[in-house]
Amino acid sequence: MVLSYEDKVLIKNLQLSKGYGARKLMSEFPYKNWKRSSLDKLLKKLHQTGMVQRKKGSGRPKTAGTVQNVSAVEELVLSQENQPNTHRSVREIVRETGIRQSSVFRIIHNDLRLKCLKKRCAQQLTESNRANRLQCARMLLKMYPDDQVNFMWFTDEKLFTVAAPKNPQNDRLYVPVTTTKKEVAPERLLRTRPMFSQSHMVSVGMSKLGCTDLVFVDPGVKINGAYYRDMLLSKQLLPVMRELSGEFFVFQQDNAPAHRARDTVRLLEQATPAFIPPDLWPANSPDLNPVDYRIWSSSGASSSSESTSRRCTTLTN
Secondary structure (H helix, E strand, O other), X not given: OOOOHHHHHHHHHHXXXXXXXXHHHHHHOHHHOOOHHHHHHHHHHHHHHOOOOOOOOOOOOOOOOOHHHHHHHHHHHOOOOOOOOOOOOHHXXXXXXXXXXXXXXXXXXXXXXXXXXXXXXXXOOOHHHHHHHHHHHHHHHHHXXXXXXXXXXXXXXXXXXXXXXXXXXHXXXXXXXXXXXXXXXXXXXXXXXXXXXXXXXXXXXXXXXXXXXXXXXXXXXXXXXXXHHHHHHXXXXXHHHHHHHOOOOEEEOOOOOOOOOHHHHHHHHHHOOEEOOHHHOOOOOHHHOHHHHHOOOOOOOOOOHHHHHHHHHHHHO
């Protein structure tokens, strides 16, 4: 058993102040699970040197963690700093340097003191996008003060692809050793799948006051301006928003074609106390809509409307 540095200091203090031996230490600290051999070895070292630290130069000499190997690994593992997309993986470093994989890991973490950060996908923005987002964001802040944020309803639609998770590695078929593949029915050997996966369009609205049910669009229906106004807004989203918000709320939507249609804008001007027009909402701005990271990021989008409403309400609180 390897004793920690804190354990070694404790044992040293008890041995010097109270003369504790290995048996006494094990009886006083049974929860430590110290081994008698480890304690005897440490006490012998204390009698000889009076120190718990490792003697300099002792132990197994370094064979892989040499200056040359550390420098080679550092050059390869940090190759992406000045040359993007040239990062070497640990396996590539092993092949190029001939150093064992475990040694490469120790050099990266112990000698170079580096840690690995995983890259994430993000929307690429041009300079015009950045300028447009900044201008729209400043106008939104000016138009809607902090006391109106709780009454602001954010809406969004998302297309979910229905594909049950399955590990084909474990999908095996066992037959007698005398059976050949020709003797097995093809439907037992082939794992078929449709050319296009089934998908569902889902719409939802949320605010600090609560959340609407997830609205599932009928399969095969194209969401145009008329469907968006008659089926989603008038029958599903707006009634719930009025029920939860009362006489005042701010309606938000992005600039999708069905959203910026003239009849849709005219309906929202008449049916909502206030709404953010599509031309004022910044393009390519998922970080400004809490639906993207509070609703769509959670699992269980195909559950019942009642349980989904409870989950959405929990997320907004």
